[in-house]
Amino acid sequence: xxxxxxxxxxxxxxxxxxxxxxxxxxxxxxAIVRAVRSCVCGSDLHPYHSMPHGEHGTAMGxxxxxxxxxxxxxxxxxxxxxxxxxPFAFQDNTCVFCREGFQTSCVHGGxxxxxxxxxxxELARIPQADGSLVVVPGxxxxxxxxxxxxSLLALSDVYLTGFHAAHMGRVxxxxxxxxxxxxxxxLSAVLASKRLGAERIILMGRHTxxxxxGVEWGATDVVTERGAEGIxxxxxxxxxxxxxxxxxxxxxxxxxxxxxxxxxxxxxISRVGVPQYESAPIGFGSLFGKNATLTxxxxxxxxYLEDAIGQVLRGDLDPGRVxxxxxxxxxxxxxxxxxxxxxxxxxxxxx
Amino acid sequence: xxxxxxxxxxxxxxxxxxxxxxxxxxxxxxAIVRAVRSCVCGSDLHPYHSMPHGEHGTAMGxxxxxxxxxxxxxxxxxxxxxxxxxPFAFQDNTCVFCREGFQTSCVHGGxxxxxxxxxxxELARIPQADGSLVVVPGxxxxxxxxxxxxSLLALSDVYLTGFHAAHMGRVxxxxxxxxxxxxxxxLSAVLASKRLGAERIILMGRHTxxxxxGVEWGATDVVTERGAEGIxxxxxxxxxxxxxxxxxxxxxxxxxxxxxxxxxxxxxISRVGVPQYESAPIGFGSLFGKNATLTxxxxxxxxYLEDAIGQVLRGDLDPGRVxxxxxxxxxxxxxxxxxxxxxxxxxxxxx
Numbered sequence: 001x002x003x004x005x006x007x008x009x010x011x012x013x014x015x016x017x018x019x020x021x022x023x024x025x026x027x028x029x030x031a032i033v034r035a036v037r038s039c040v041c042g043s044d045l046h047p048y049h050s051m052p053h054g055e056h057g058t059a060m061g062x063x064x065x066x067x068x069x070x071x072x073x074x075x076x077x078x079x080x081x082x083x084x085x086x087p088f089a090f091q092d093n094t095c096v097f098c099r100e101g102f103q104t105s106c107v108h109g110g111x112x113x114x115x116x117x118x119x120x121x122e123l124a125r126i127p128q129a130d131g132s133l134v135v136v137p138g139x140x141x142x143x144x145x146x147x148x149x150x151s152l153l154a155l156s157d158v159y160l161t162g163f164h165a166a167h168m169g170r171v172x173x174x175x176x177x178x179x180x181x182x183x184x185x186x187l188s189a190v191l192a193s194k195r196l197g198a199e200r201i202i203l204m205g206r207h208t209x210x211x212x213x214g215v216e217w218g219a220t221d222v223v224t225e226r227g228a229e230g231i232x233x234x235x236x237x238x239x240x241x242x243x244x245x246x247x248x249x250x251x252x253x254x255x256x257x258x259x260x261x262x263x264x265x266x267x268x269i270s271r272v273g274v275p276q277y278e279s280a281p282i283g284f285g286s287l288f289g290k291n292a293t294l295t296x297x298x299x300x301x302x303x304y305l306e307d308a309i310g311q312v313l314r315g316d317l318d319p320g321r322v323x324x325x326x327x328x329x330x331x332x333x334x335x336x337x338x339x340x341x342x343x344x345x346x347x348x349x350x351x
Numbered sequence: 352x353x354x355x356x357x358x359x360x361x362x363x364x365x366x367x368x369x370x371x372x373x374x375x376x377x378x379x380x381x382a383i384v385r386a387v388r389s390c391v392c393g394s395d396l397h398p399y400h401s402m403p404h405g406e407h408g409t410a411m412g413x414x415x416x417x418x419x420x421x422x423x424x425x426x427x428x429x430x431x432x433x434x435x436x437x438p439f440a441f442q443d444n445t446c447v448f449c450r451e452g453f454q455t456s457c458v459h460g461g462x463x464x465x466x467x468x469x470x471x472x473e474l475a476r477i478p479q480a481d482g483s484l485v486v487v488p489g490x491x492x493x494x495x496x497x498x499x500x501x502s503l504l505a506l507s508d509v510y511l512t513g514f515h516a517a518h519m520g521r522v523x524x525x526x527x528x529x530x531x532x533x534x535x536x537x538l539s540a541v542l543a544s545k546r547l548g549a550e551r552i553i554l555m556g557r558h559t560x561x562x563x564x565g566v567e568w569g570a571t572d573v574v575t576e577r578g579a580e581g582i583x584x585x586x587x588x589x590x591x592x593x594x595x596x597x598x599x600x601x602x603x604x605x606x607x608x609x610x611x612x613x614x615x616x617x618x619x620i621s622r623v624g625v626p627q628y629e630s631a632p633i634g635f636g637s638l639f640g641k642n643a644t645l646t647x648x649x650x651x652x653x654x655y656l657e658d659a660i661g662q663v664l665r666g667d668l669d670p671g672r673v674x675x676x677x678x679x680x681x682x683x684x685x686x687x688x689x690x691x692x693x694x695x696x697x698x699x700x701x702x
Contacts, residue, residue, distance in 0.1 A: 096592060097616045102642050105616030168642070241447060265448045265456030271639060278634035283626040288648045290456050291519070294633065297642030 006121035007332045008057025012049055015333040016057060023117055023125035028074035029092075031129035033066035033084065036141045037153045038120045038349040039323065040335050041088075042183045043274050046251070048336055061120025062088040062112040063156040065149065067141060068133070069123070077130045083141050084133040085309070086119065086126055087301035088112070088157040093131030104298040106131070120332055122351055134305050138313070150320025150348060151312045154188070157301060158346065159319035160308060161272050162188025164299030165247040166196050169270030173197035178234055179219070180258055181249035182210040184322035184346040185272060187217060189247040191319060194218025198245075202237060204230055204258070210345055213321060227254065231261035243267060248296070253277045260286045271296035323348045357472035358683045359408025363400055366684040367408060374468055374476035379425035380443075382480035384417035384435065387492045388504045389471050389700040390674065391686050392439075393534045394625050397602070399687055412471025413439040413463040414507040416500065418492060419484070420474070428481045434492050435484040436660070437470065437477055438652035439463070439508040444482030455649040457482070471683055473702055485656050489664070501671025501699060502663045505539070508652060509697065510670035511659060512623050513539025515650035516598040517547050520621030524548035529585055530570070531609055532600035533561040535673040535697040536623060538568060540598040542670060545569025549596075553588060555581055555609070561696055564672060578605065582612035594618060599647070604628050611637045622647035674699045 002022040009015050023032055038061055051058070064086040068078050078084060091098055091106030098106050108128055112118055117125050126132050136152055151159075162185050171177050177198040179189045182205025193201050194217060203219035204226075205211050211222045223233045234243060242264030248255050251273030259269045260281065269292060281287070287294060311317035325344040327335045328351075335347035353373040360366050374383055389412055402409070415437040419429050429435060442449055442457035449457050459479055463469055468476050477483050487503055502510075513536050522528050528549040530540045533556025544552050545568060554570035555577075556562045562573045574584045585594060593615030599606050602624030610620045611632065620643060632638070638645060662668035676695040678686050679702075686698035 100617055102617035105641050168644070266451055266453035275634040275639050278636060279630045279632050280634075281630050282633055282645065283629035283631075285629060287645070288622060288626050291453050291646075291648030291651070293519070293644060293646040294638070295642075295644040295646075297639045300642070 004122040005329045007060045007118060009047055009051055009060050010057045011051050011053030012047070014053065015048070015060070015336045017330055017332055018057065022123050025070060025072045026125065027127065028072035029128050029130065030072045031068055031075055031078060031126045031133060032070040033064070033086070033124055033126055033133070034069050035119070035122055035124065035351045036065045036067060036083070037149050037351070039063045039153060040120070040332070040339055040347045041157060042185060044336065045340055046274060046276060048340060058114050059118030059121070060113060061118040063153060063158070064119040064124060065141065065153050065156065066124065071129060075129045078133045078135060082135045083139055084135055085152055085156050085305060086133055087305060089298065089301070090127045090132040091302055092128045093302055098131070098302070101300060101303045103300040103302040120349060122329060131302065134309065136309055147318070147320055148312070150323045151318055152309070153348065154319040154322060155301070155305060155308050155312065157299070158184045158322055159188045159191070160301040160304050161185050161299040162249065163192040163304055163308070165189045165249060165270045165272040165296060166192040168295045169245040169247055169268045171196040171198050171245055174199050175244040176200040176202070176238055177245045177247060178202040178204060178243040178262055179247045179249060180204045180255045181273065182207050182214060183249060186249035187214050187322055188319055189249050189272070190214045190219050191217040193247070202234060202243065207342060227258065230258055234262040238264070245270065247272070249273050251276050253280060256280055260292060263290070263292045265290040268293045268295060272299060322346045326350050355473040356680045358411040358469060360398060360402055360411050361408045362404030363398070363402050365404065366399070366411070366687045368681055368683055369408065373474050376421060376423045377476065378478065379423035380479050380481065381423045382419055382426055382429060382477045382484060383421040384415070384437070384475050384477055384484070385420050386470070386473055386475065386702045387416045387418060387434070388500050388702070390414045390504060391471070391683070391690055391698050392508060393536060395687065396691055397625060397627060399691060409465050410469030410472070411464060412469040414504060414509070415470040415475060416492065416504050416507065417475065422480055426480045429484045429486060433486045434490055435486055436503055436507050436656060437484055438656060440649065440652070441478045441483040442653055443479045444653055449482065449653070452651060452654045454651040454653040471700060473680065482653065485660065487660055498669070498671055499663070501674045502669055503660070504699065505670035505673060506652070506656060506659050506663065508650070509535045509673055510539045510542070511652040511655050512536050512650040513600065514543040514655055514659070516540045516600060516621045516623040516647060517543040519646045520596040520598055520619045522547040522549050522596050525550050526595040527551040527553070527589055528596045528598060529553040529555060529594040529613055530598045530600060531555045531606045532624065533558050533565060534600060537600035538565050538673055539670055540600050540623070541565045541570050542568040544598070553585060553594065558693060578609065581609055585613040589615070596621065598623070600624050602627050604631060607631055611643060614641070614643045616641040619644045619646060623650060673697045677701050
């Protein structure tokens with residue numbers, strides 16, 4: 001049996017790169033791919049803070065650009081040698097929910113990590129390969145520019161998660177959009193909002209290096225205050241009216257509380273930060289009284305991917321700038337630590 | 352000082368009709384109107400269950416068709432003698448939120464009841480009369496059919512609240528809609544969904560007299576089960592997929608729990624029952640994981656009123672059938688009791 005290096009988490013703060021058996025085709029709809037670039041996600045930091053310690057590590061990672069090594073007998077749309085992007089969830093892309101544009105709820109779909117294997121690894125098994133891999137036409141990953149690879153990798157999750165927030169929030173010309181969170185998803189939400197024509201984009205964050213990129217990408221205002229002060233500042237900036245759209249890219253309760261505080265009557269809160277809470281205020285005093293809409297969820301990247309690949313290949317879209325550090329697979333534990341300490345915005349893993 | 356009869360609530364279960372001073376013009380934007388018909392709302396039953404007892408009663412009622420008696424010097428769009436409908440909230444209909452279609456958040460608006468006076472009374476003061484009263488053209492309330500008066504009265508709240516649920520829920524052809532609650536608002540939501548072209552309308556309720564009207568108005572299925580059984584039944588009816596749109600017309604937590612249980616991935620829950628809770632599940636396991644949208648709030652009746660009056664006057668829309676009993680002002684306490692006991696669906700008050 002051949003072996004590869006893969007990232008496992010054994011508990012909060014305990015990430016290790018270990019040698020594990022290579023993945024193999026289990027179903028005729030699977031593919032095996034060899035990683036070109038992977039990365040660490042802001043959502044990986046949630047278990048990095050809270051996972052109980054266990055004897056057997058949990059396979060980590062869900063963002064990947066790769067080259068196909070082998071496909072199962074039922075796979076028809078990708079073949080060995082193809083350069084592909086894997087959206088952060090797998091799906092058949094044919095079921096009723098996929099056809100309705102919510103591939104993260106595919107009846108044959110699921111999440112990477114754990115028993116399904118992680119994508120912070122040299123090799124990966126991709127279930128439902130016909131629905132879960134999209135070929136990048138005309139690009140040779142061995143000769144491509146680093147910036148192009150970074151932007152393509154960003155389409156597997158971070159940029160299209162930001163785009164999903166803006167899309168579900170119905171961002172359009174004339175709208176004031178407030179983005180809560182200056183992490184890589186928040187900055188991506190700024191970029192997506194700009195591309196969707198938002199008139200004004202208020203970015204709430206306090207890390208200058210990050211908010212500077214946000215301003216370059218279209219943020220018209222930066223609010224460093226949080227909580228009640230942050231809410232007051234947004235009201236001041238919007239003439240007391242509040243924000244038409246709030247894109248919540250954090251997932252913690254204070255960010256949600258800020259969101260319903262600043263959304264204007266009839267406005268929309270769109271969440272893409274994975275909620276680290278189950279219950280939260282939605283009654284008369286928070287959402288209902290002002291007819292605020294709450295939307296969002298795991299981005300159905302697959303729904304948006306072909307279009308976004310085209311934008312990147314044409315040079316219209318450059319979301320890869322969220323990556324500010326690159327490490328080898330052996331240094332993935334350090335990458336988690338750097339992102340957790342906010343020394344790095346988003347770390348790429350090169351193989 | 353002249354006196355009139357008005358409805359006051361002194362605490363849970365304690366509704367009295369008392370003689371109080373006539374309302375007077377307080378601001379030059381006010382009007383004084385004489386009631387033709389008012390009614391009791393399902394939302395009036397919430398304080399009827401929970402209001403702490405007090406020495407001074409709280410003025411009740413927020414649904415009214417009336418004749419204008421007197422207007423303040425700044426009022427220009429209505430005059431003494433006009434037959435009008437008063438939406439259940441008052442508004443200037445010119446502020447930024449009114450222009451965006453959310454008149455229940457008007458910066459000069461507010462709610463009837465308490466210090467603003469109630470509309471279950473012989474006379475009422477209407478603030479912001481230009482924005483808060485809409486003339487019904489060509490109808491003489493002294494000679495009009497009872498059914499026409501009932502349908503016009505239904506536009507002040509109940510029907511347009513049901514319509515608001517459907518509108519915010521983006522009901523359209525091809526959609527499966529589930530309505531939770533067979534009260535007057537729920538039945539109105541069925542009627543509105545049918546008019547918006549819903550393909551299938553599942554009505555969740557267990558009072559046959561009510562669900563029969565729901566079926567007449569367009570419900571294709573009636574589910575009498577509640578809780579987990581009710582959720583299972585909706586999944587059975589929808590081939591395991593769940594409902595595209597859920598209209599929640601109750602306001603209690605079990606109805607909300609049912610709503611997120613049956614909404615399908617990417618679907619919409621639209622609430623118009625005033626929530627009797629503040630916090631509720633919205634995390635990964637309820638809304639976020641399946642990209643469900645939560646919307647709704649107090650209906651901006653004013654936004655929809657002119658169009659709906661036209662539909663009623665043309666005979667296209669007959670929402671007044673929700674009224675199944677009529678009482679005089681003296682019998683309003685009995686009307687509350689009858690609705691609370693579910694002996695009556697919705698009680699009209701004739702003056």
